[in-house]
Amino acid sequence: MSSFTVNVGGRLLDLSSPLVMGILNATPDSFYAPSRVQTEQAVAARADEIVAQGGTIIDVGAFSTRPGAAMVTEEEEMTRMRMALGVVRRRQPDAVVSIDTFRPDVARMAVEEFGAVIVNDVSEGGRADIADRPQRPVEGDVPAMFAMVARLKVPYILTSVQPDMRSMLMAFAGEVNLLRNLGVGDIILDPGFGFGKTLESNYQILAQLDRLQMLGLPVLVGVSRKSMLTRLLQRPAEEVLPATSALHAVALSKGATILRAHDVREAVEVCRVMAMLGENDVI
Numbered sequence: 001m002s003s004f005t006v007n008v009g010g011r012l013l014d015l016s017s018p019l020v021m022g023i024l025n026a027t028p029d030s031f032y033a034p035s036r037v038q039t040e041q042a043v044a045a046r047a048d049e050i051v052a053q054g055g056t057i058i059d060v061g062a063f064s065t066r067p068g069a070a071m072v073t074e075e076e077e078m079t080r081m082r083m084a085l086g087v088v089r090r091r092q093p094d095a096v097v098s099i100d101t102f103r104p105d106v107a108r109m110a111v112e113e114f115g116a117v118i119v120n121d122v123s124e125g126g127r128a129d130i131a132d133r134p135q136r137p138v139e140g141d142v143p144a145m146f147a148m149v150a151r152l153k154v155p156y157i158l159t160s161v162q163p164d165m166r167s168m169l170m171a172f173a174g175e176v177n178l179l180r181n182l183g184v185g186d187i188i189l190d191p192g193f194g195f196g197k198t199l200e201s202n203y204q205i206l207a208q209l210d211r212l213q214m215l216g217l218p219v220l221v222g223v224s225r226k227s228m229l230t231r232l233l234q235r236p237a238e239e240v241l242p243a244t245s246a247l248h249a250v251a252l253s254k255g256a257t258i259l260r261a262h263d264v265r266e267a268v269e270v271c272r273v274m275a276m277l278g279e280n281d282v283i
Helices: 040-052 074-091 104-114 144-152 165-182 199-207 209-215 227-233 241-253 264-279
Strands: 005-008 011-014 019-025 057-061 096-100 118-121 156-159 187-190 258-261
Touching (some): 019 040, 019 264, 040 074, 057 074, 074 104, 104 118, 104 144, 118 144, 144 165, 165 187, 165 199, 165 209, 199 227, 199 241, 227 241
Parallel strands (some): 019 258, 118 156
Antiparallel strands (some): 005 011
């Protein structure tokens, strides 16, 4: 595995060994019902659980991007996010907190008011029309989120909606170059499983995941309980944990450095097992 570090709030986060990002959804409608937390007590319990089970990053989201999810205004997303982030900061003040949003002003609020240290953006190159309007470019052709992350000086998770690895590599190369020119120092690539892809193309991209290493950046994989598993196996999200763990192992074998997961303990255990295999892989 390549050795990477990212600067999170003035300290270096070591990615030389894979880490787990635990999902905290401050939403009423995220696709996996057990992940939804809507009260201060539920948020506190989930934050404690992520850390106790070995998660390194708490990823807080307040807008469900599942197909058919209810539209949420920026104001409502802000309200949900402020509640959740306030609780997370009180309960786990030393945790690495990422903010799952595609809205630049929500990212700014989370970083400036609550000290979130990573922006996890699921939009296409910082400009997809996910909600009620597209993100308007600023300064010519610079996506609004790119400009915001450059201003905030925090690591940025760049997501792809491209349907195949060749298109993904080409798009990532251009987007990374633009981010670098804006002064964004720490970039993490997310191939975007479930975004803009068919069932088959999700698996094709996972099989070719090691090709992303040519870009020289850490890779985050988010396959936890997603439709690429439920549709293939014809099982509800509640019943695909074993299959999720299988895909986590494949992703790690192909160079993933961060696993974004609902089931933190199980993902951490997959990381430990795969690390032991790597240490004993002597040719």
